[in-house]
């Protein structure tokens with residue numbers, strides 16, 4: 001039989017089980033916790049985790065210090081939960097303040113490496129001082145508890161410093177990924193009604209300087225709530241300046257005291273808003289609070305990645321996304337870990353930049369995305385082989401399903417077949433890992449394994465019945481401490497998006513399969529969200545960007561499987577009357593979307609058609625377009641008013 005070697009390998013690897021190394025299990029944080037609580041094995045731990053109040057109460061004792069005790073672990077009034085009800089708390093107490101009284105104040109919190117190569121080490125003491133100074137400066141500008149502050153910064157230490165400074169004084173930060181465009185920034189700032197924005201002149205990426213301040217200037221024309229713009233000098237580039245509005249970071253912190261009292265918040269007060277794509281054109285502001293978020297993120301990091309004081313932790317995610325918020329900033333700081341912060345591109349100046357960083361700084365635990373792994377796979381393992389990666393002891397993956405080939409490559413060539421891979425499934429909304437292995441869990445490549453203790457996930461059919469060995473909707477059955485507390489100024493959308501399909505059950509929006517061993521296999525999004533290189537982009541967002549181009553009348557955007565990025569963006573557009581199709585116009589539409597949303601959303605393909613398939617009520621049938629382009633059955637098209645438009649799609653390409 002003519003079967004290629006690759007297919008055989010896929011088949012073999014999918015059924016393989018990797019047992020965790022014995023010494024890892026024996027010394028793991030989770031094992032220690034189990035022993036302290038008289039728990040014998042993983043099954044018993046999962047069982048004990050079903051008693052949410054007991055379990056999370058015990059966990060909280062270990063990881064956080066409330067200013068005043070809570071009255072109740074959980075108050076669940078679906079679809080709203082409150083955790084650690086009645087406690088006074090501020091996450092900055094755990095992330096920074098408490099370390100100042102221990103030996104940890106002189107431990108390195110961040111090893112920062114700029115793309116040009118400079119390395120800077122910031123201890124917990126130094127970080128604390130920087131945060132206090134900026135917090136005092138924000139106060140002097142009139143920023144108060146509950147005010148929103150926009151942060152538009154790259155991967156430099158000033159981003160965590162700014163987040164912590166906001167949180168310290170009880171202000172709410174809203175970080176916007178520095179790869180987003182001025183338009184996307186403006187939309188988010190306007191929705192959050194931010195008072196102040198913090199940015200930098202420009203930063204380094206692939207050897208060039210990427211301007212940020214000029215983007216902010218453009219955005220602020222559309223975000224009238226912003227009164228002040230604080231600018232950190234990163235590259236020293238010449239930038240436009242508005243004397244009345246703009247302030248240099250170094251000038252406003254210069255004479256500030258090195259101490260700033262941390263605001264005592266309610267555990268359920270808002271820590272941050274983070275905008276993420278949904279199924280409509282407008283991104284939604286996911287709300288996370290101080291208390292539960294601190295407990296959920298810290299326990300999951302400690303148990304899943306087993307961080308110890310000697311570890312050097314590197315989560316490569318940009319802080320502009322939730323992974324960076326939870327696992328580059330808050331949880332590692334609460335654990336008192338040392339983290340790597342790297343400004344630049346993974347393959348700059350050569351494809352071995354990451355492996356070089358791991359070797360030079362002795363990284364022990366490394367967490368990245370399937371897209372990045374596939375990109376390095378394409379460069380080839382020779383780049384990793386040039387470096388001594390023996391410091392690594394655990395690996396991790398997040399953001400999209402990891403295909404078994406990429407899993408095996410990562411395991412073999414980066415982890416030297418010693419390091420288990422923690423494939424963590426979670427979302428902006430969940431705040432922390434939900435389905436993930438622990439170091440004691442046998443692994444199946446391509447599966448995120450089982451819900452962690454204290455979490456409860458299922459796969460439901462359309463009627464809300466659990467299904468095994470069949471695709472269905474991934475749902476979460478019980479509340480969890482780091483869950484979103486709502487959507488900013490959008491209660492109805494919160495209820496209808498997550499809690500309506502199955503009453504009082506959280507609908508994740510992913511399709512998954514649970515196998516006979518209870519392992520979960522995530523198959524991708526069920527709704528209209530595309531995952532490009534792990535970045536979450538709504539089809540509707542791309543479409544509305546397309547139709548804002550003067551030549552475009554209608555548009556539909558779909559995601560198409562891509563060997564490296566997971567998915568790529570394909571757009572079909574109907575041009576306005578009298579507009580001529582041309583190569584230049586195609587290019588222009590791609591650039592227009594890039595300008596409207598950001599480089600991550602730039603379509604890979606733009607095709608011209610005379611009509612798009614529509615229902616009789618005039619709704620574009622995205623599902624039909626997608627099926628046709630992917631060569632799948634188009635399904636029920638009885639509601640279609642113009643079936644001939646379907647064939648046009650394939651002709652256009």
Ligand code: WTA
Pocket residue numbers: 276321322323397398399400401402423424425426427428429448508509510522524525531534535536
């Ligand atoms: C996807 C990122 C498969 C999923 C933390 C989810 C994953 C969406 C995994 C959330 C994983 C995340 N395996 N798919 N390990 N992790 N996803 O909000 O579709 O940017 O719903 O949060 O990413 O994306 P978000």
